[in-house]
Amino acid sequence: MSLLLLPLIIFFAGALLQMVFGRRVAVVRVAGPAITVAGALAGLIPVIRAFGGKSVTASLPWSMPFGSFSVEMDGLSALFALPILVICALAAVYGSEYLKSFEGKKNLAGFWFFFNVLAGSMLLVVTARNAILFLLAWEVMSLSSFFLVIFESEQEHARRAGWTYLVATHIGTAFLLVLFCMLGAQAGTLDFSGFSAAGMAPKFLSAAFLLAVIGFGTKAGFMPMHVWLPEAHPAAPSHVSAVMSGVMIKTGIYGLLRVLTHLGTPPAWWGWVLVAIGAASGILGIVFALSQHDIKRLLAYSSVENVGIITAGIGIGMLGMSYGNDAMMLLGFAGALLHVLNHSIFKSLLFLGAGSVLHAAATREIDRLGGLMKRTPFTGAAFLAGSVAICGLPPLNGxxxxxxxYLGSFKALTGSAAACPAAGVVVIAALALIGGLAAVCFTKAFGMIFLGEPRSDAAAHAHECGPAMRIPMLVLAALCVAVGLAGPFIPKLLIPAVQVLAGRQMTDGNFFAPTERLLTNISLFATGVLALSALLLVLRTRLLRNKPVSESVTWDCGYAAPTARMQYTASSYADPVVRLFKLFLQTRRKFVSPKGLFPEKSSFSSATPDFYRERMYRPAFNATEKFLTRFQWLQHGRLNLYILCIMVTLIVILVWKLR
Amino acid sequence: MNTLSILNLLAGLILAPLLPGIINRTKAVFAGRHGQPVLQTYFDIFKLLRKGAVYSRTTSWVFRLSPVIGLAAVIAAMTLLPALSAPAPVSFAGDLILFAYCFGLLRFFLVAAALDTGSAFEGMGASREVQFSALAEPALLLGLAALARATGSLSLTGIFSASAGPSAGPALALVSAALFIVFLAENARIPVDDPNTHLELTMIHEVMVLDYSGPDFAIILYTSSLKMWALGALLVNVLFSFLPLHGPAAVACVAGSMILLSVLVGIVESIMARLSLLKVPQLLAGAVAISVLALTLVLRFTS
Structure with missing residues (x-):
């Protein structure tokens, strides 16, 4: 039995066995997460092999027409499989405690069934080498995550979110079906190894590229196909959001990259399309994020932003490829792939942190939280690490x-092989703006939730989570630091994948050595910053020794009775930036001003619904619904007439076929 | 790394607190006052280092850690700065991005510390700080991109030791203008922020550090001076990159120009009023536009 089949068997067979035999609460609590962890550990073996340069393959007999059960773990698959396995395992450990409050109320056996099926299907998606197998795994992944999203199906918002997700993901899959049928018809086989760009018309390749961008972009969350993301991710239990936002949306990126490897050298405009999508998703994603009041919605929009950064990197890599600028290609692709790894670390960390906040204070409203650093110190420290990392600040991995x-874009600007300076300018400007806005967004999220005074009773009586929830957060926070300092070792992970993308073996030492030196420099610099901070901290502590250190109230201009409600709120903190981008955000504000000499109640509220959802999808879907209601007379509920319809259809087909 | 680059770094670390003193003295001369001693910031720092501290009960360890990380970040940024042809202690391809992001780290922790006090004033200051710097960041990075394109180098040391050629002159002038606006905004000077204001509601940088005292506040003051030195030295490097100075003369030129720059800031503060807060984003958008224009010029007129 191949090494690669073992984790798949553990995930799928484990999920089934647990569903059949282990439905008792005490069994489920241990068995569910244990299956995930076992599958992840087994999966790491082929991943490590693939990083070593040896692809692991396996195939099974399968009687599906055009299908073949062939799986392969190469460099590119391994890079995506690694976060899938690690994050799923950590999220499962976290979930074992997070779900305790649902015990006896919910069918947890069902939950863990879908969770393990999701983990297994994601692994299958990134290793499948046949279109039928791929689409099957893709569908299983979408459905199992759909059932996880509607876990709290008694709440209306969860059901609605699940519905949005189900519709969006199937629209995306429809494009993929067409894509693979096209490629398959041209190649005469549905095995990936048979797909080749040789002898195909450029128009055909471009159509395939656009189908892949739309189909996979829906899953990845490219703007404007992102609308399901801010609905579905907040509705799911937090550790599921961590898996969905941290790794599942990356399968969209994986799919796009995998298809690109079969489409040959890209023309420049493909790269431009991705640069434009990346810049737009990045900037608008973070702007929408910082206008949100719900912490999990904020994090979901920030995933759109980070997918934008990744896409811009792929775009730069493709431009480098089409202009023959190797440095640009390498930096663009490697940067994008590294950001895939990094984003999976810090975004899952932040979602797990948000789950811990929800667990502690029973609200996701940032404006009702505050002061949690003193009440939940572990979560606070972990969330701080995640926030610094997601802002892309130096000592950490982001x-x-x-x-x-950035450097790939700078290479586009300078050097003899300057190919496409304008794309470099766009990406530099976008990344700089995104960096500044991400700082607004995450100082808001971290500062308003964890710092200051609690803004509600629930926040004041918050309590820290237990060890099973703490350890995964601690591991992820440690990874944020470790990856930031592990520069010299990172190229070893990225090189096999970049070689798959470049479509050629690049053993040339001159090619990779600069990247390795570069990352080593950054990591050394980061170590220096950390060491200097530690040194200064010791100095400061020594200076304060034997000195009077006292505590008092915050400076309040002499006002005698400050309350927590007088603090600045998250909404007012972000408001100047929200107003700056009002063209896109269209924030709705409702203000009842105090009136009269003895003012009575006044109120203020604001909400930023998704622009695209309101202006693009809702009208489109309403029109579709209106059109389809005309056919409602068919849906009369009489079974005998339904059966008659089926019979008539069958006879018509039979006659047509036998004509 | 050589003695010259160490000398350059030390000059910055030692002389930086001089800058606020010179600015204040210039303003005093303009107003017909005698003014505080030029060395006032040194006196303040040493006095504060000897004192104890008072912390707000609301604050957590984030408040105590932030000044230290901020100082480490800005010192790290200074190690990347050359003085004209004298190389920086640390330099590699892409260090200009790192330079910009070090200030991002400083800002993140300064803002977090301000939010940690739970004060509405400090929250307001933090909100303005992050808004303005989000707009200043593209101006800075696009300006650096123009320099990189003009000289074909991706490290600050490489950029300032290579000569850009006379065709890049107008572009360099535009980059200097953009960097001057970024310099004023990032260091909380008029027309963006007024360091002398006495009303908490109108402050930006000053209000964020309102609750610091003792050694922590000394670190904050020193950090602000260093930040002014670092961004000022970047500007001075761009302005004088055409001078064929080598060795100690280059270091002396940068240090001397920093003093002139402080006088210039003093003059700007004496003859200008502060902009309305709603106008500041327009000024910064203007800086971005200038950077883009500079970049367009170098893309068009240099090979």
Whole structure:
């Protein structure tokens, strides 16, 4: 039995066995997460093999027409499989405690069934080498995550979110079906190894590229196909949001990259399309994020932003490829892939942190939280690490990926092989703006939730989570630091994948050595910053020794009775930026001003619904619904007439076929 | 790394607190006052270092850690700065991005510390700080991109030791203008922020550090001076990159120009009023536009 089949068997067979035999609460609590962790550990073996340069393959007999059960773990698959396995395992450990409050109320056996099926299907998606198998795994992944989203199906918002997700993901899959049928018809086989760009018309390739961008972009959350993301991610339990936002949307990126490897050298405009999508998703994603009041919605929009950064990096890489600028290609692709890894670390960390906040204070409204750093110190410290990392700031991991994409764009500007300076300018400007806005967004999220005074009773009586929830957060926070300092080792992970994307073996030492030196420099610099901080901290502590240190109230201009409600709120904190982007955000404000000499109640509220959902999808879907209601007379509920319809259809087909 | 680059770094670390003193003295001369001693910031720092501290009960360890991380970040940024042809202690391809992001780290922790006090004033200041710097960041990075394109180098040391050629002159002038606006905005000077204002509601930088005292406040003051030195030295490097200075003369030129720059800031503060807060984004958008124009010029007129 191949090494690669073992984790798949553990995930799928484990999920089934647990569903059949282990439905008792005490069994489910241990068995569910244990299956995920076992599957992840087994999956790491082929991943490590693939990083070593040896692809692991396996195939099974399968009687599906045009289908073949062939799976392969190469460099590109391994890079996506690694976060899938690690994050799923950590999220499962976290979930074992997070779900305790649902025990006896919810069918947890069902939950863990779908969770393990989701983990297995994601692994299958990134390793499948046949279109039928791929689409099957893709569909299983979408459906199992749909059932996880509607876990709290007694709440209307969860059902509605699940519905939006189900519709969006199937629209995306429809494009993929067409894409693979096209490629398959041309190649005469549905095995990926048979797909080749040789001898295909450029128009055909471009159509395939656009189908892939739309189909996979829906899953990845490219703007404007992102609308399901801010609905579905907040509705799911937090550790499921961590898996969905951290790794599942990356399968969209994986799919796009995998298809691109079969489409040959891209023309320049493909790269431009991705640069434009990346810049737009990045900037608008973070602007929408910072206008949100719900922490999980904020994080979901920030995933749109980070997918934008990744896409811009891929765009730079493709431009480098089409102009023959190797440095640009390498930095663009490697930066994008590294950001895939990094984003999966810090975004899952932040979602797990948000789950812990929800667990502690029973609200996701940022404006009702505050002061949690003293009440939940572990979660607070972990969330701080995640926030610094997601802003792309130096000593932590987020900086490395963004730095490589930046440098790829700078390479587009300078050097003899300057190919496409304008794209470089667009990406530099977009990344700079995104960096500044991400700082607004995450100082808001971290500062308003964890710092200051609690803004509600629930926040004041918050309590820290237990060890099973703490350890995954701690591991992820440690990874944020470790990856930031592990520069010299990172190229070893990225090189096999970049070689798959470039479509050729690049053993040339001159090619990779600069990247390795570069990342080593950054990591050394980061170590220096950390060491200097530690040194200064010791100095400061020594200075304060034997000195009077006292505590008092915050400076309040002499006002005698400050209350927590007088603090600045998250909404007012972000408001100047929200107003700056009002063209896109269209924030609705409702203000009842105090009237009269003895003012009575006044109120203020604001909401930023998704622009695209309101202006694009809702009208389109309403029109579709209106059209389809005309056919409602068919749906009369009489079974005998239904059966008659089926019979008539069958006879018509039979006659047509036998004509 | 050589003695010259160490000398350059030390000059910055030692002389930086001089800058606020010179600015204040210039303003005093304009107003017909005698003014505080030029060395006032040094006196303040040393006095504060000897004192104890008072912390707000609301604050957590984030408040105590932030000044230290901010200082480490800005010192790290200074190690990347050359003085004309004298190389920086640390330099590699892409260090200009790192330079810009070090200030991002400083800002993140300064803002977090301000929010940690739970004060509405400090929240307001933090909100303005992040808004303005989000707009200043593209101006800075696009300006640096123009320099990189003009000289074909991706490290600050490489950019300032290579000569850009006379065709890049107008572009360099435009980059200098954009960097001057970024310099004023990032260091909380008029026309963006007024360091002398006495009303908490109108402050930006000053209000964010309102609750600091003792050694922590000394670190904050020193950090602000260093930040002014670092961004000022970047500007001075761009302005004088055409001078064929080498060795200690280059270091002396940068240090001397920093003093002139402080006088210039003093003059700007004496003859200008502060902009309305709603107009500041327009000024910064103007800086971005200038940077883009500079970049267009170098893309068009240099090979």
């Amino acid at each position: 900086f490395l990926g963004e730095f490589m994409i």
